[in-house]
Amino acid sequence: MSRVIWFEIPADDPGRAAKFYEKVFGWQVEKWDGPFDYWLINTGSDEEPGIHGAIMPREMGKMVRDTIGVDSYDDFVKKIEMEGGKMLSEKMEVPNMGFMGSFQDSEGNIFAIIETTM
Known part of the structure; x- marks a missing residue:
């Protein structure tokens, strides 16, 4: 069976969005060291139910997008x-x-x- 394994949140200002999700939900957010502007989100312990995701510039996507393995x-x-x-x-x-x-x-x-x- 295939599961949702990732989500992406588009943002006008990824840094501002990162601070929002860190402060509101306690998520750990760090800028990815890759070829485009992408911020990795750790939503909690891998022992708990849930998935991790990312924040990306809005021009890369217009809505929250799930990724299925x-x-x-x-x-x-x-x-x-x-x-x-x-x-x-x-x-x-x-x-x-x-x-x-x-x-x-x-x-x-x-x-x-x-x-x-x-």
Whole structure:
């Protein structure tokens, strides 16, 4: 079974958003040392139910987006399209992570899938 494993929050000012979530929820937020502006969120202990996520500049996304882990990116693309979903971005390699892409479901909601290779 595939589970939601990540979320992303778009923000006009990621630093300001990071302070908000740190102060309100006690989340740990730190700027990612990667090729684009991305802030990693640790929402709590891995022993508790829940997932971690990130804050990103609003131009990278307009709404909260969930990422679902899959065992085969290519197989799930076929399933998504067969059930009325639509590919929004090409398959992208994320260094040291795997392959991911964005999709729209049958109701217009946006989500991403990732096949991890680590």
